[in-house]
Amino acid sequence: MKKTVTLLLGILMLTLACGTALAEPYPLDVIIAEYGPNTREWFLGAADGMGNGKNFVQAFEEANPDVKLNLEVVSWNDLATVVATRIQEQNAPDILNIDTFAQYHADGLLLPASDYISDELMADFFPSFIEQSTVDGVCWAVPDLASARALYYNKAILDEVGVEVPVTWAELEDVCDAIVEFYDGEIYPWGVDMTTDEGQAAFAYYSWTNNGGFVDVEGNWTLNSDANVEAVEFAVGLVNKGYTNPNPATQTRYDLQDMFAAGKLAMLIAPNQLPTIVKNSGNIIDYGLASIPHNEGASTASAGVMDRIMAFRDDAADQVARNAAIAAFCEFFYDPANYVGWVTMEDFLPAVNSAVEAMVAADPGFQAWLDVLAGSQFYPTAKGEWADVKVGVIQVEQNALSGGDVRALLDELQTKIAGA
Template sequence: MKKIIAMLLAVMMLASLGTAAFAEDKVTVEVIAAQYGTKTADWWVGFEEKFEAANADIDLVVEVVSWNDINTVVDTRIANGQQPDLLNIDAYMKYYESDLLLPALDWCSEETYAKFYPAFLAESMDAEGTVWAVPDLASARALYVNTDILAEAKVEIPTTWAELRAACEAIKEACPDVYPWGVDMTTDEGQAAFAYYTWNNGGGFVNADREWALNSAENVEAMEFIMGLINDGLTNSDPANDTRYALQDLFAAGKLAMMIGPTQVEQYVADAGNKVNFESALIPANEGKANASMGVMDRIMCFAEEGRSEAELAAITKVVDAFYDDEPYAEWVLMENFIPATIPGGELCIEANPDMEKWVNLVAGAQFYPSIEGWDEVKFGVIDAQQQMLLGEDIQEVLDILQEEVAG
C-alpha cells in the first residue's frame, strides 16, 4: 500500500513538473482592470476564457479592482516592482511622470490605433505628440432635470446662469421640500464641480498655453455664482459631504430638482424603482458664454519592463487587439453604460441603441480634465479650495493661494 502511495505521489510530482514546464512555455500577460459595475468581473472572466482558447500560447491574468481601491493596489504593486503589463484606470499622468509607461504605438497595433477618436487620443499626448495611453471608454456630463418639479414651479429647463438662479428660486417657492440644485464638492469628485462652472464661464484649469490658470477672473466669477446659490439655500444642504451618488439618490427619490451627472443617471433612476420623469440637457452657461459639456475618459496603458521579450510585447498587442475587436467591444461598452472610444464601436453602439447618438455627439465636443504635469495637486487643491469657500473664505484669496502653490 505504501509503495502505491509513494508511486502516486511521484507521478503527481512529475505531472506537476510537467505542468510547470508547460506553463513556462506560455507568455503571461497581467492586466489590472477597473471595476465599472457589477458585471465587469464576469465580463473579464469570459474575455479571458475566449482569448486563451484562441491563443493557447498566452496566459492572460486579469485582476478586476474596485474604483475605491485601484489606486492603492496599483501604487503598492509599483512600489514593490510588481506592476502589471496593462492597466485600465482613469489618469495616466503620474505613471508617465514617473517614466513607467511605454508609448502607445509600441504595444497597440496600427489597425487598433486607427480606430480611436483622434480627439480622445490627443488627451493622452505629450508635447512631442507621443500618445502614452489609449482610451477604453468615455462618459459625458449633462444637466438632468425632474420635469414634474419644473412644471410645478412653472419654469423651463435653464440654459443660462440667470435662468438657473430664477428656476431655483421658483422651485424653492413652489416645492419647499425639494432641493432645487445639486452640488458635489466632496473629496470624491469636487474637481468636477470646479469644471462645470468655470468651463461654462470661459475659464477652467488651464489657459490657452496649457498653463495652470486657477485664479483667472472667469474662475472667480464662476465660483462666486455657485457659492451664491449655496449661500442662498438653493442647493443641497451639505455640498462638502454630499457625493454625486448621494445627489443621484435624492434625484431618484424626487427630492432634488436638477443636477449635473453622467449618462448612468438614467439607469440609476430606473433601478431605484421610483417613478421620476426627467430630461437631460446641456449644462447651463453664463450669459454670452458657450455651453461646455464635461467628458470623463478612462484609459489603458502599458508599463515598461526591463528585459521584456518581443514575444511578450506581441502577446500584449494581441490582448489589446482582442479587447478592441469591434463587436465584443461595443457590447462591453453598452453593458457598462458608457460611451465608446472607437469610431466603429460608436457606430455599432448607435445601431444597437439609437439613444446613444446624442451622448456620442456630446462627448465628441466635450472638454476633459487637463492631462499635464501637476494634475494630482491641482485636483486635490481645487477640492480643498472649494471647501474653504464653503466655510466662508474669500474666493479670490483662496484661488490666488492655490495658484501660487501649484504654479509657484
C-alpha cells in the same frame, strides 16, 4: 552502446524541455478598474460573462493560447493604492486600466502606446481622446471608454412650479428660487457635489460655462483667472442661498443621483448612466436632458471624462514577446465583437469609431450622447501637475463653502501649481 543511449536520452530530454518551454503561455498581469457590478462578471464571471458562454479571460485565452491572463478587477476605491503598492514592490502590472496616466509617465514607468497598439487600431480611436494622452508627440495610454455630462431635470417638478429649463446662470437662480418658494425647501432645486469623490467636476462645470477652465489655449495653468473666481463664487453662492443639497462637501454624486431618482432633487449635472440608475431605483421619474447652464456672454460646455489603458515597462527577457502579448490583449479587447459589449455593459460611451455604428444601431438614443461627447471638454490629465490640481480645486471649493475667500484660495493654488 551505452554512450549512444545516454546521448539519445539527453537529446530527447532537451527536446522535451525546449518543447515545454516553448509551449508555456506568456503570463500577462492585468489590472482592470471595477466600473460597476457587471465588470467582474464580464471579465471573470463564472459563466457567460460576455453573453456568449464565456467570460473575457476564457474567450481571450481561447483565441490567444500563447498568452495567459492573470487578470484582477479592483474597486475604484482601492485602485490607486493597489497600483502604488505594486509599484513600490517593483511589481507593476503589465497592463493597467485607470483614469490618469501622467503620474506614471512622469516616473518613466510607461511604454509608448506605439509599442503595443497597431497603426490601424490607433487610427480607430477618437483623435481628441488620443490628444489627451499625448505628451511631447508621444501617446502613452489609450482610452478604454468615456462618459459625458449633461443637465437632467425633473419635468414634473418644473411643470408644477411653472418654470422653464434654465439656460443661463441668472435663469438657473430664478428657477431655483421658484422651486424653493413653491416646495418650501422640501425639494432641492440643484445638485452640487464638492466632495473628494468628484469635486473637480464641479469646478469644471462652472468654470467651463464661464469661459474659464484649468488651462489656457497654450496649456498654461489659469486656475486663478477672473472667470474661475466668478465661477466658484457662483457655485458656492448657490449653496449659501439654499438652492442646493445641504451638504455638498460630503454628499457625493451617488447621493445626488439617488435623490434625483427619488424625486427629491429637481436638477443635476450627471453622466449618461443616470437613466439606468433611475430605472433601477424602481421610481418613475419623468426627466429631460438639456445643456449645462452658462453665464451671460459665455457658452455652454459639457464635461467629458475618459479612462485609459496603459502598459508598464518591465525588465522581461523577451521584450518582443511581451509587447506581442500586450498587443494581443488590446486587439482582442477593442475588437467590436467584444468591445461593444464591454462599453454598453455599464452604460458608457465608446472610445473607438468601429464601435459607434453597432451601438447607435442597438440604441438610437446613443447618438445624442455621442454628440455631447464630441463637444465635450476634458480635464488636462496629460499634465504632470493634474493630480495636485484636482485635489487643489476641491480644497478651494470646500474652503470656500466654509467661508474662505475664493480669490485668495485660487491665487494660492495657482502659486503652488504654476509658481506664479
